[in-house]
Each structure stands twice: as C-alpha cells, then as structure tokens.
Amino acid sequence: GAVVSQHPSRVICKSGTSVKIECRSLDFQATTMFWYRQFPKQSLMLMATSNEGSKATYEQGVEKDKFLINHASLTLSTLTVTSAHPEDSSFYICSARTTRQETQYFGPGTRLLVL
Amino acid sequence: AQTVTQSQPEMSVQEAETVTLSCTYDTSESNYYLFWYKQPPSRQMILVIRQEAYKQQNATENRFSVNFQKAAKSFSLKISDSQLGDTAMYFCAFADTGNQFYFGTGTSLTVIP
Numbered sequence: 001g002a003v004v005s006q007h008p009s010r011v012i013c014k015s016g017t018s019v020k021i022e023c024r025s026l027d028f029q030a031t032t033m034f035w036y037r038q039f040p041k042q043s044l045m046l047m048a049t050s051n052e053g054s055k056a057t058y059e060q061g062v063e064k065d066k067f068l069i070n071h072a073s074l075t076l077s078t079l080t081v082t083s084a085h086p087e088d089s090s091f092y093i094c095s096a097r098t099t100r101q102e103t104q105y106f107g108p109g110t111r112l113l114v115l
Numbered sequence: 116a117q118t119v120t121q122s123q124p125e126m127s128v129q130e131a132e133t134v135t136l137s138c139t140y141d142t143s144e145s146n147y148y149l150f151w152y153k154q155p156p157s158r159q160m161i162l163v164i165r166q167e168a169y170k171q172q173n174a175t176e177n178r179f180s181v182n183f184q185k186a187a188k189s190f191s192l193k194i195s196d197s198q199l200g201d202t203a204m205y206f207c208a209f210a211d212t213g214n215q216f217y218f219g220t221g222t223s224l225t226v227i228p
Contacts, residue, residue, distance in 0.1 A: 032214070043206060043218045044160075091158060102148045102210045106160035 003027050004096050006107035013084055014115055021079045021110045023094030029074035030096035034104060035067070038091045050077050084114040117142045119209050121219035128197045129227050135182075136192045136222045138207030148210040149183065149190045154221075155203040163205070166190065197226045 003026040013019050023033055032051050036044040048064075050056040050071035058064045066088075068080040077096075081088055091111050095104040118141045128134035140149070151163040166174045166183050173181050178198075182191045194201055207219040 034216070038158075041223075043220050046216070049215070093158075093160065095160070097214070102214055103150070103162060103165055104210075104216060105162070106152075108157070108159045 002103075002105040004030075004094065004105050004107040006094055006110050008110060009108060010111045010113075012113045012115065015085055016083055019081045019084055019112060021081075021092055021094075021112075023077045023079070023096065023107050025075045025096045025105075028096075028098055030077075031074065031099045032097055033071055033077040034095045034097075035069060035077075035079050036093045036095065038093060038109075040091075044093060047079075081112065084112070086114045088112065089114045117144075117209050117211055117217045119207055119217050119219040121205075121207055121222050123222045124220070125223045125225075127225040127227055128194075130197055130199060132197055133193060133195045134197055134224065136194070136205050136207075136224065138190045138192070138219055140188050140190065140207075140209045140217075142188070142209065142211065144211055146212055149181075150208040150210065150216075151179070151181070151190075151192045152206045152208060153201075153203045154206065155200075160206075164192065194224075199226050199228060202226045 005024045007022045035047045038044050047062045048056045048058045050069050052071050056069035071077040093109045095106045097104045120139045147168045149166045153161045153163050164176045164179050178195045180193045204221045206221045209217045
C-alpha cells in the first residue's frame, strides 16, 4: 500500500517551453501533497504544499507563477514549470499523505533537463 | 524553527556488519514524529522506519532499529547484518504537528562486499 507514482520519469525540453509533471496516489486518498526539488548530492528542498481543492502554499523564494501547482482531486496533483530555463533543470519529487497519517510517501521523481 | 542535523556525510560498513547512523534535531515541540528514509541510486525515497515522540519504545523494522533519546533530541538508526542493497543515501526527517517535514542533509552509506 501507499504507492505514489510520478509521470514522466524523465523529460527534456527546450528553454521557454512549459512542462507538466503529474503525481498520483495509487491506493489511497491524498488530502495533502508536497513538491520537492533535489539538487545532486543534496537534501530535499520543499517547494510547496497543496491541499485538495485549495491553493498551494509556496515556500519562501519559490515563484508561484513559475511553478504552478494544481491539486484537483484526492489522487492527483500536477506541477507545471512554466517558461522553463536551464536553471530549472533538477530532480523534482512529489509526496503524499492522508489527514490521518504523518508519514509522507514519495513518488519516484522526475528528472527535468532544460536545454 | 525545527532543524535536523546529520553529522556523518559518508559512512561505510562491511557486509553483514552493523552500522549506526546519527541524527539530532532541535525543536520546542513535545509531540512530533521522526523518520528515516532511504534513497538508493534509483532516487526513489523509501520509508525505512518511523517513531512517534510520545512512544518511549524504540521502533524496530526487521534489520533496522532506532535509538530514540528524546531528552537528548537524538534519533540514530542502526542497521544490522548490512546487505549490499542497503547502499544508499539515508535521510533523517522530523515532522511537526503541522506535518511539515524537515530533512537532514543525508548520510551516504556504502556497504562493502
């Protein structure tokens, strides 16, 4: 149980284009989903927290107009990187949890490369 | 603010031996949760073990156990009978009552055949 999927696992795009990453909880309802960014050999950096049906809460320094988050259902959250630039290249990881649990379950991550 | 410190950037252990990874944290809260996650080369974050702060008994999960010292704010992970598949980055994490996670900087563990 507690499986979280992410799609795509890897994406390469041109500078200036937008990229959408999907995060799904496969066997549980995720009232809260989290989006992280991880640079090589570093820890996870929380970008935003999204609750189903409401606007995401962004961490300080994260541009909400650049990283659009939508949590339209209890099993799906999307992160859209708008007008991507090479500095947005990174590993993006989502996680999900229910209201009854403190544990976060993580997706397998998405490697984004912006050329 | 909550902080999590992992003071060992890299560690190694011989296969079948035991290794302990250190983690300390700082908080003013009395109720919280602590976790160890494993991130192998695939980069999938895998939950290893979980501890509720209000429970005095140390959590155990097969070959993985923790030494939770609440007064000292210490939460170390012991891996017994180390296996090659245990090679990974290990992250200690703290979750407060608002359920936000705070991660340590990680410890890279290598199991040597």
